[in-house]
Amino acid sequence: MLDVFSRWYKDRFSDPHAVTLTILLVFGFSVVFFFGSLLAPLLAAIVIAYLLDWPVSSLQRWGVNRTGAAIIVLLAFVGFTVLALLGLVPTVVKQGANFIRELPYMLNQTQGYLLTLPEKYPEMVDAEMVSTLVDNVRDKLISSGEAIVSFSLGSLINIAALLVYCILVPLLVFFMLKDKTELTQSVTRFLPENRQLATQVWVEMNSQIINYIRGKVVEILIVGSVSYVAFAVLDLRYSALLAVLVGLSVLIPFIGAAAVTVPVALVGVFQWGFTSEFLYLMIAYGVIQALDGNVLVPVLFSEAVNLHPVAIIVAVLVFGGVWGFWGIFFAIPLATLVKAVVNAWPSDKAKAAESLASAE
Incomplete structure (x- = not known):
């Protein structure tokens, strides 16, 4: 067992750049977790x-x-x-x-x-x-x-x-x-010299975070504003309160939309009962959610939507459970961070190609 672990360790951490990346990731996650x-x-x-x-x-x-x-x-x-x-x-x-x-x-x-x-x-x-x-x-x-x-x-x-x-x-x-x-x-001066992989991951993550934060703010404003207009046109009670909840629900992919459906439907039922007005409300709400998921999100997060929905939900549950609100907010960037690290990590084929090139 020890021999297997030793061989795995040498294969995966023989590259000093990989060691630097691992140390930086462990340090960053530890700081956010404890402080x-x-x-x-x-x-x-x-x-x-x-x-x-x-x-x-x-x-x-x-x-x-x-x-x-x-x-x-x-x-x-x-x-x-x-x-x-x-x-x-x-x-x-x-x-x-x-x-x-x-x-x-x-x-x-x-x-x-x-x-x-x-x-x-x-x-x-x-x-x-x-x-x-x-x-x-x-x-x-x-x-x-x-x-x-x-x-x-x-x-x-x-x-x-x-x-x-x-x-x-x-x-x-x-x-x-x-x-x-x-x-x-100033931050770069404190980093080790063997940081090629860390720099590669950071460049990818920096652009991801920039696009994600801007896109998420735009998504909240658009979804919240459109929801308020739709609720106000239908003369739904608590339209501003429900519109704010719908707008903020986009912070939690998939789960937020499902959770905020409950208060919207309850208020509609208490106000109109199971009538045509309630049906119009749910149709309008469904159209807003469909346009958000199928049009707005792909436009704003063209790279992030390449993640599988299961990966996004797991990221929300894991990082939200560890870091609360910030874990939920950055769930997609953190999931892409994991993906970027996996893609940047030196593989056996890459090591073999480097060894062959150095031998020639």
Whole structure:
């Protein structure tokens, strides 16, 4: 057994570039795993810096220096974000409060409907099963209400942390945009010399991350806006709240779309029942999801969609379970990182070709 492991180790790690790549990957994953919560402002700043690097570079091509371009783009981004939040957050909070207030009525209506099922379908639905289901749902809602009521001191701490992040993140973004070249060179000085494979993987991943972050932001805005227009035209209640949920659901491939379907369908049923309006709502929602998955995603993520859906779902489950929100957000880039490492890793055929070339 030891001989087999020894031969495998020599075959796979005889190349010093492969060893360097392995060390860098283990170090990076370990830092994020153990210090992910502390690095949250840095990760957020990196995401925003990737998003804003293109307009900064565009202003540079028009003759604006790097510092001035960073200031202009960052101020425009902060102003747009503040205006968007001031216009959206109050509406979403108000609709969320109304939804919570009407939740008991929705529960009673659901309970009344479910209790009629054993009479209509006695052979298919058991009355005891329905009662158990209703009791479980009521217990879950009561426990959720208690959790919301007890959300006091912790919320104040979170608000204080959020205020600190609102100061730290823009500062980090500004210096990342302004001193991009200097920061990159500073990091490169600490890397080992045998980093050919690491550089190859980084070049591929850098372009992937840039395209992914920009594409994901565009996808959230398009899907959320189109959903709001569709919900508003149909006069669906809580249209802004549901549109925000639909827009944010694209952060979790496949799973997010399936999960957000439940509140959209429930609100439609409570508002209209099983009528033609509810059918129109579900058709419109299905068209939005179909266009997102079959048109928008292939256009925005032409390289990422080459990953098999099973690989994407596994990446969401694994990296989301390890790193929470950031693992879910970067699930596709991390999956492509694994793919890039596998493709860049020296194979036996490549080693044989190098040995033959050196012998000749």
